[in-house]
Amino acid sequence: MSQATTPTPRQRLIDAAAGLFYQQGIGAVGVDLVSKAAGVSKRTLYMEFGSKDQLVAQSLDEKGAGILGIYLPEGDDDAPPREQILAVFGRLSEWTAAEGYRGCPFINTITELSDPGHPARRVAREYKLRLLAYFERQAARGSAADPQRLARQLLAFFDGAIVQAVMGTALDPAAIQAAIEALLDAQALR
Template identity: 40%
Template sequence: MDSEVEPDTRVLDAADALFYAHGVQAVGIDRIRDAAGVSLKRLYRCFPSKGDIVEAYLRRRDEISRAALEEHIAGYATPREQLLGMFEWLRAWFLQPGFRGCAFNNAFGELGAGSEAVTEVVRGHKAALRARILSLVEGTGVADPERLAAQIVVLFDGAITVATVTGSPDAALQARDAVAVLLEHGAPAGESGGTGEPGGSRTSGTSGTSGSRDD
């Protein structure tokens, strides 16, 4: 009952586990071949190059994670609770053994400018997430949905990054609480979000040794 599934699926299953666990560049074709139990010839018939496997790996992760998130938030009644529930979902993900961060962020950081296809899939994944969050935010009847949605996206990705590095799932709840506050008190007292200075009283320059090399 293992060798009855389609070879492409077996290859993608193997590639998914290996790419996610060790990174794309660290995993060779032979290793995927071994794990999938597929001949090299068949593997190259399903996917003409390693780049195609990587792209399919990310596209499938995109579909699966979108469906899983959708299924999870379907259990909540209101858009507000769905928005908060997304971070419970994040927490459950962080707790899974073998959690190693966002596959899209990892792939983008690893291949980045090198692969146009990867960039496109990663951008699409993040854009879809943002669109979904925006639709939920609009359902809450808040004053400036675009703005709040952008902030929630930042909290979402930030929670993933923090959880990845620290190894703790707490960031999900911290982010969720921040979302709750932002939902309650939409806009701050003063300015509205442009490039303006926060309060004034800036005294020294930004230049100096901080020129070209940073974080």
């Protein structure tokens, strides 16, 4: 059991930063607002992170695993790959319908930060590659003809469905499932 102690200033900053950046965008949120929302002085923020860019990157990094957890199963169970993949897209549908949904933090970060060298972009990309690796593993397990290709197709549709939801033209869950089945069938995935 973890004690219900007061969270460390660092953790409060991470939480506040992740929430605000996600809800309002990175550029639209200043460090003053973050420190205010965290109930932590700006001085401490800079002691801890050194710069806003680092705060952005580290908050995304620490929250990233939890975001992946929204649609990826924790235990790599032995359910058929086809079911696992479809389940991922099922959870995606739930996520995009949740209130407060504002898209995928990774995609948002990548599109908002034009500088390719920004540390947060690295973080975002790495997490997306993890999802890609998950798809690829399942595709290989299911004896896909070309697991890498199938994984990229799945990821593309995954991100596309997210963008559609943000745009207010979300696909209904059945349409998503049908599309995924079509992609899986095309490679005769078990």
